[in-house]
Amino acid sequence: MRDLSPESLLAAVNAWVAIESPTQDAAAVNRVSVHAEGILRAIGATID
Numbered sequence: 001m002r003d004l005s006p007e008s009l010l011a012a013v014n015a016w017v018a019i020e021s022p023t024q025d026a027a028a029v030n031r032v033s034v035h036a037e038g039i040l041r042a043i044g045a046t047i048d
Contacts, residue, residue, distance in 0.1 A: 002043065012039075 019035055021028040037047050 016032075016035070019028070019032050021032045023029065040047060
């Protein structure tokens, strides 16, 4: 995420909030990880 405008930041927060991830649901928690990985890779991070 390179655009730090208020609209972009709000959209980013909304994307995180929209991912249901109850602790007892491993698949849901994994969706959060996949989302985070995608964001980090998009800005050039290396994921191990």
